[in-house]
Amino acid sequence: xxxxxxxxxxxxxxxxxxxxxxxxxxxxxxxxxxxxxxxxxxxxxxxxxxxxxxxxxxxxxxxxxxxxxxxxxxxxxxxxxxxxxxxxxxxxxxxxxxxxxxxxxxxxxxxxxxxxxxxxxxxxxxxxxxxxxxxx
Numbered sequence: 001x002x003x004x005x006x007x008x009x010x011x012x013x014x015x016x017x018x019x020x021x022x023x024x025x026x027x028x029x030x031x032x033x034x035x036x037x038x039x040x041x042x043x044x045x046x047x048x049x050x051x052x053x054x055x056x057x058x059x060x061x062x063x064x065x066x067x068x069x070x071x072x073x074x075x076x077x078x079x080x081x082x083x084x085x086x087x088x089x090x091x092x093x094x095x096x097x098x099x100x101x102x103x104x105x106x107x108x109x110x111x112x113x114x115x116x117x118x119x120x121x122x123x124x125x126x127x128x129x130x131x132x133x134x135x136x
Contacts, residue, residue: 035120041114064091070118
């Protein structure tokens with residue numbers, strides 16, 4: 001009986017002629033399909049005092065989908081303002097939530113590079129009916 005090429009959880013390989021299955025069969029499925037890192041230049045608007053507004057930016061050329069998960073890092077200091085959330089609000093639209101805890105309105109530096117890391121879920125992945133969602 002032939003078994004698929006697999007690796008045990010502890011990293012050992014049972015070999016091609018193993019008479020028993022390894023402790024966990026690693027299937028070629030999961031829920032992260034693609035990961036990409038992109039730079040985008042943005043010029044945010046003023047962030048008023050003691051607020052946390054969202055601002056939406058066109059992110060053409062990346063191909064963002066609303067099902068993507070994103071992480072955003074500003075590549076320059078944002079004195080007094082922080083990026084506290086990032087999401088894809090529509091296709092090719094990146095929405096960032098800024099926070100300004102100071103006593104005055106602040107405008108993040110214009111034409112600043114932001115690094116966007118995109119995590120795309122596998123399109124045919126579904127939560128199993130029972131058991132663990134991740135099968136290690």
